[in-house]
Amino acid sequence: MRSSSTLSQALSGTVSAPGDKSISHRSMIFGAMASGTTHVTGLLEGADILSTASVMQALGATITRTGDGAYTIEGCGETGLQSPDVDLDCGNAGTGVRLIMGACAGYKLRATYTGDESLSSRPMNRILDPLRAMGATATAEEGGRLPVILDSDGQLKPLTYTPPVASAQVKSAVLLAAVNTVGVTTITEPIPTRDHTENMLRAFGAKVEVTQKNGANVIRLEGPVTLKGTNVNVPGDPSSAAFMIVAALITPGSDITVENVMMNPTRTGLFDCLTEMGGHVRPTNFRKSGGEVISDIHVKYSKLNGITVPPARAASMIDEYPILAVAAAVAKGTTIMDDIGELRVKESDRIKATVALLAENGVDVTELENGIKVTGGDVAGGGVVVTHHDHRIAMSALILGLVANAPVSIDDGAMIATSFPTFFDVMTELGANVMAGEAR
DSSP states (O other): OOEEEOOOOOOEEEEEOOBOHHHHHHHHHHHHHSBSEEEEESOOOOHHHHHHHHHHHHTTOEEEEEETTEEEEEOOGGGOOOOOSSOEEOTTOHHHHHHHHHHHHTSEEEEEEEOOTTGGGSOOHHHHHHHHHHTOEEEEETTTEEEEEEEEESOOOOOEEOOSSOOHHHHHHHHHHHTTSSEEEEEEESSOOOOHHHHHHHHTTOOEEEEEETTEEEEEEEEOOOOBOOEEEOOBOHHHHHHHHHHHHHSTTOEEEEEEEEOOTTSOHHHHHHHHTTOEEEEEEEEEETTEEEEEEEEEOOOOBOOEEOGGGGGGSTTOHHHHHHHHHHSBSEEEEOSOGGGGGSSSOHHHHHHHHHHTTTOEEEEETTEEEEEOOOOOBOOEEOOTTOHHHHHHHHHHGGGOSBOEEESOOGGGGGTOTTHHHHHHHHTOOEEOOOOO
């Protein structure tokens, strides 16, 4: 589905951010593990989340759609997740497969995990190594890639672990395994990552202790824990809101409001960067939803300046570097984003893909060993961006086209539905010249 965007007039209007992808995944997984009924509203009905829901049904949960973004989950409770009769196809859902493997490791359960071409190229040993240390058996393709066969006797040992990379997925997989493990599992995070799993565990009745030691987060969970079904109202996704926000910041005359954006401090690094660049990004109307702080964000066109992004901020904005690079492409001066090697193992090598996206459209960009340097200026456009089946590269390229002198096209936009199925509708509502292509 080849799509494109062209130079736009000012954007205006009020739109809502789609449901948060991270919390949507977790609501399906936690609800399936819990005793009783979980009611979910505001769910992101993207392809990744639907893959996770399908897998949890194959593991024994009953999941029923009751309306737009509304689902009822009858959990497996004390019976526990069950060995499936089929391979567990996680599609393109990296968060889904890694958290599900962690959850399943705590049960007496054997399963084979598969995924699409993109997911099958991504490393899983970062999850499998700590699960093996807890007592699970796992076999994988070369480099720790899918398909993965994970087998557990349900008698794991508690673990004291410091993940070698700052990863909420690794932390969450270990914590989910610890739910059904006798004893105290302790995870030390030198660089804190998003804490949605800790928050949701508490919402489902678990006691999670988080303390500080020498600047690190120390997270303790004593198992086994019987999770209890609850109500989950999914807040808006800051990673998806980022595309509307940057579009308005860089398109002259724009003035928009994005409603219902989650403001968890482990997720707002991009907003800090855009503000430091001189962007008018103003959160208002703070309130709580589903255990998370949310706000509406008022955004106006702003003349941006390049910055050096603090490496310590990476964990709070790891998915937002491609769209930050788009903002940097029109900013005055140079923006440096370094020590972000984690981007090389996302849906694509996002460092290479982002550099190629900008270079193809005449932007002054340099690939660093583990980062990106962008010098802003006039955006020529006219390029056809290879997305590598990566939804964030696809959307970032289309936002760049709004300020380019010639149209910007992408080779395929179908995968945008994995995280933001209403992207084209929302951007059109704001007045952006973004055209969805026809499936080929």
